[in-house]
Amino acid sequence: MPTLSIFGAQWGDEGKGKIIDLLAREADLVVRYQGGPNAGHTVVVGGEKFILRLIPSGILHVGKVNVIGNGVAIDPVALFGEIGELIARGVNVDPRCLRISAGAHVIFEHHRRIDALAERWRGAGRIGTTGRGIGPCYADKAARTGLRVADLVEPARLRTRLTAVLVEKNALIESVHKEAPFDIERTLAQVGEVAVRLAPFVADTGAEVRAAYKQGKSILFEGAQGAMLDIDHGTYPYVTSSNTGMAGIGTGAGFPPNKVERVLGIAKAYCTRVGEGPFPSEDKGKDGDTIREVGREFGSVTGRPRRCGWLDLVALRYALDLNGATGLILTNLDVLSVFPEIPVCVAYDVPGVRGAVSEYPAYLPALDDVRPRYERHAGWKTDISHVRRYADLPRAAREYVEWVEERIGVPIEMLSVGPERDAVIPRR
Numbered sequence: 001m002p003t004l005s006i007f008g009a010q011w012g013d014e015g016k017g018k019i020i021d022l023l024a025r026e027a028d029l030v031v032r033y034q035g036g037p038n039a040g041h042t043v044v045v046g047g048e049k050f051i052l053r054l055i056p057s058g059i060l061h062v063g064k065v066n067v068i069g070n071g072v073a074i075d076p077v078a079l080f081g082e083i084g085e086l087i088a089r090g091v092n093v094d095p096r097c098l099r100i101s102a103g104a105h106v107i108f109e110h111h112r113r114i115d116a117l118a119e120r121w122r123g124a125g126r127i128g129t130t131g132r133g134i135g136p137c138y139a140d141k142a143a144r145t146g147l148r149v150a151d152l153v154e155p156a157r158l159r160t161r162l163t164a165v166l167v168e169k170n171a172l173i174e175s176v177h178k179e180a181p182f183d184i185e186r187t188l189a190q191v192g193e194v195a196v197r198l199a200p201f202v203a204d205t206g207a208e209v210r211a212a213y214k215q216g217k218s219i220l221f222e223g224a225q226g227a228m229l230d231i232d233h234g235t236y237p238y239v240t241s242s243n244t245g246m247a248g249i250g251t252g253a254g255f256p257p258n259k260v261e262r263v264l265g266i267a268k269a270y271c272t273r274v275g276e277g278p279f280p281s282e283d284k285g286k287d288g289d290t291i292r293e294v295g296r297e298f299g300s301v302t303g304r305p306r307r308c309g310w311l312d313l314v315a316l317r318y319a320l321d322l323n324g325a326t327g328l329i330l331t332n333l334d335v336l337s338v339f340p341e342i343p344v345c346v347a348y349d350v351p352g353v354r355g356a357v358s359e360y361p362a363y364l365p366a367l368d369d370v371r372p373r374y375e376r377h378a379g380w381k382t383d384i385s386h387v388r389r390y391a392d393l394p395r396a397a398r399e400y401v402e403w404v405e406e407r408i409g410v411p412i413e414m415l416s417v418g419p420e421r422d423a424v425i426p427r428r
């Protein structure tokens with residue numbers, strides 16, 4: 001396997017976890033490069049469900065090196081919670097199979113607290129964050145007041161830097177939010193404890209990944225969230241706090257993106273979105289509810305019901321183009337089996353613009369007001385979750401897949417028809 005990037009080509013929750021887990025079999029290294037512990041990939045192995053938040057999906061395979069790159073926001077408490085859960089379920093997690101970048105920024109309790117307080121402050125104008133402190137952690141990174149893993153594992157440095165940060169955060173918490181400040185000594189003691197546990201995993205991961213590449217090892221870059229949630233290219237401000245696709249690999253893994261040979265977008269055969277923000281092909285009616293029930297569209301970490309709607313080819317083409325995708329994997333095709341007719345959004349009607357718009361209007365302030373134009377496709381109305389060969393799919397399902405493929409301009413390399421590892425239909 002060459003170097004391979006897998007990214008979400010919609011608003012996240014595309015089923016990346018399962019596909020990454022499947023393709024990780026052929027990889028030597030699996031690398032995460034952005035996002036924080038809100039990612040929540042779901043992988044089902046032998047009927048057992050694993051939810052991975054920070055640790056790369058390669059951990060479920062023996063003998064892989066799993067890397068958490070410098071672009072990931074690491075919450076040590078969440079990390080050790082996850083490690084503990086995995087070990088309890090018989091998965092090996094040691095410093096040979098898990099490497100954590102010394103350059104990754106750390107999420108502290110004050111980030112989580114400020115996340116919640118800021119949302120409260122915003123009231124009706126809230127962003128809909130997951131409240132895990134990820135945004136505030138990235139904000140501190142940009143403001144150059146963040147602490148990195150390297151700071152954590154050096155006690156004297158940790159004391160000086162964290163104290164300075166907490167004094168500033170306490171001023172904000174007390175004067176703006178009128179809440180009790182953090183006890184600095186107590187916080188230092190707590191953080192010091194986690195730091196000791198973290199130390200054995202810490203490495204210069206960028207150097208390790210580049211060296212592995214030069215040795216001819218195969219590397220899989222695991223994207224979290226999705227292209228439409230990219231902080232620069234997504235539906236700002238209703239986005240995540242990092243670059244979610246190819247752009248994130250250079251900054252967040254310390255690996256040159258031009259060495260990534262294969263780039264696979266993952267998209268569901270319909271669309272979902274969590275939280276606020278524009279979602280042109282959302283179906284707020286009965287069909288949306290049906291998708292949510294059949295596809296079990298509830299957040300894997302938060303349990304929040306996801307907003308559901310139809311496949312949006314305008315947004316999907318944009319996401320694939322933006323990331324230089326060489327192919328697409330279409331997941332959850334089985335969920336569409338209940339519908340006699342399947343609408344697909346092929347263009348938008350944009351207020352003030354004459355004619356249909358088929359290019360994604362990334363900077364439109366009123367993206368909320370665009371109206372989808374649908375083409376309707378015949379459904380197949382039969383269970384396809386047991387199908388493993390493309391030729392065995394009902395004709396209407398094959399026609400649907402080929403029809404989508406023609407409109408996105410890259411090959412659909414694989415279909416996914418169920419949560420299990422083996423519920424896939426290869427096409428190439």
Ligand code: GDP
Nearest residue numbers: 013014015016017041042331332416417418419
């Ligand atoms: P990720 O963050 O992109 O990995 O996506 P999530 O894990 O949040 O959501 C994917 C959900 O869909 C999980 O519950 C998976 O087990 C499930 N899933 C993945 N692929 C398929 C599929 O092809 N069909 C169905 N029905 N469920 C799937």
